Amino acid sequence: MPKRLIGVCIGVRKFLRWVLRKLCMLFPMHHRRTATLWIALVYLIAACVPQSRAQAPAATGIRYHFGDDVRWADPNFDDSAWPSAPDGRWPAPSSDSKSMVWIRVRLPVLSSDPLAVRISQQSSFLIADEVFVNGVSVGRQGELPPRGVPLAFARDAVLDLPPDLAERGTNAVVTLRAWYPPGVRPQAGATAVFAIDESRNLHLALRADRSAAWIKAGPDLALNSFILLLGIGLLAFWRGAGGRDLLICSWMLIATSLMPLWGASVSLGLIPAPSWAYTLGYVGLQALSMAATVELVWTVHGLRALALKRLYKASWAICNAAFLTLSLAVHPSPIVFWSQVAMLPALTCFDSIQLLVNLWALIARRANRLFAVAMIVIPVTDLLQNFGHLHSVHIGPFDETYFGLSLFLCEFALFAMLGQRAWAGWRARDELRVEFDAAREVQQRLVSPAGDVPGFRIESVYAPATRVGGDFFRVLPGADGGVLVVVGDVSGKGLKAAMTVSAMIGALRTMPALPPARILVALNRGLVGQIQDGFVTCCVAQIGRDGTVTLVNAGHLSPYKAGVEMSVAAGLPLGIDPHAEYEERQFTLDLDESLTFVSDGVVEARNSTGELFGFDRTQAMSGAGAEALAQAAIDFGQDDDITVLTVTRRTEDWGTEAPLCPAASVPA
């Protein structure tokens, strides 16, 4: 699913590129990116030009008064001294008037009972109100002070009137008693459409207008649902592909698209959330979206400017804390005042840092130019919106803000860019995985598991810590009926160590007849200067038909004989000193006695507390067989390649001369 989604998006991106290229041809220039910047500039300028739109006719004869007095609902109250709202818009009440405002309007009654009054408030701010008709309370929304519980959005409501409240041919006095919480008062004022008509007509009109509201919000809902799907798809893709930038981008897309979806769900009445739940949800998503933006910018550009990032985070914290305080405040207080003071500067600081960092990235981070352009458009449109220079675009019945449109375009561009980059990375890793599997197969063929040799029982276990390992061993039957055992470990793990192992095995094939010390000297000279920052430990044991063991060691762990660690001369690992010499030691391996070789992955297996498997446990289990010892170390906590090889001298009828072909060797 994520692959298909990314494929579709890459296709759409290609189409947009094609459109952009065609647009660029209109410009007297050939540089595509310069043309892109020009188009972005023209787009932003267009966004700043207000578009005329027919407004719903406002009621005339509206008078308003700040404060709160229930006598103002009386139809005979003389409101001629009240200020009138000639364009139907009344200013926001100040905190001196308890954030209350009364609005009175006289409406002619042209129909008979059953009547209803409709009040459509053109405001998206928190509000609680009560409606009176001819002095009788006919309905309320939210709870007015002193408790003060506002609605998240002022609703468009039809309130049925009691019989005989208003007579046909008279004027009814409609009074609205409204409370705006002190933190979110509409600075540009508020307005409403008032109507009295037959109840059935008004309910039908309300239903029609609600359907129209859904249609009007359609493009916004569709665009944000699309971005939400992209974010979820990116998150699913991240689970397979990895990448911090992908994870952060997916969270940013999810949070940014959920914000307007959450707002629309509550304002359209789809989710009946109380104002505090709406506020918490909205501010939480906003905080997540902004935090993801900070992290994404820093991650993609690989920035280290910690002081700037702290400032960025501080502005994020102040902005969201202020927004939360203002949205939840019921009564005026110093905290509300300071939140109002801090809100805009913090938001401006946040946008400015994002803008400046991405402008810098345009110059200094050539590979991230497109990302920087996309991330510049968001703060620019946000700044224009905050300072009142950004307007809405109206297409037919649809409304869309330029900020929402810009956000959608940028989010889509981000998704396409990061998705494509991650897809390429994922494919590269997949190819590498195939290469590793091939390397493992080659290693397995090159050195097959050890098998018995006439006169000796060989048991081996090899458990690499990664796909391919750096441990190796080889068991070569000698012409005299003896056996040559080589066990080693290349420092490090993975492909680099595995390649060295292959070289070691290849070199060993050419020298089975040499004495053990000379084998190590030859291997050492071949390795010096070839292994950067590493070495190879190696232990070589030549075991004669009579049980005489000649042992030489280059930094490897000593083998165990019958549960006793054998004393070997310490020697430098291979590949360090070209003049290194290795001292041979001799002892006898009796019939049915075993010699156990281990790699450091056994003694240095670590459990979750950091405790090592250690030499004592290894020695104690050295006689238990290769399988048991290796499994014990793995169960304890494997941290490195683990190799255990046991050679047991057997009483056996030698029969004819032992075969000369290699009988055994390494890793599985």
Place this chain on the structure above:
Amino acid sequence: MQTETKARVDQLTSPAGHPVAVLRFEGDIASTSKDAVLGTYQALPKEATKLVLLDFTKVDYINSSGIALVIQMLIEAANSNQKVYAFGLSAHFTKVFTMVGITKYAGLFPGQSEALAAL
């Protein structure tokens, strides 16, 4: 599971009155410890530092790549005619250091006072 390697340098004086640089390591020593091990050592002024102590008291784990780094450092020190002693190794890593022949380049001591006295 692996913890970051930290390193710092202390300056002491040997019983004979010579300056001694003590490289104190902390955490795990592995292939990622190149800067902490070799970088710290190479930052020492070669001419002024002829006596070096390696403090492994707070080292939890050294893997084969880490041992390779220590050996590289000891070979550089030998080529610069510096005398190096190590102390604070656990019994396990004392044995590992002995097996890989590190004792050819550096004496191993249980604690700082013994190492300092031997300089």
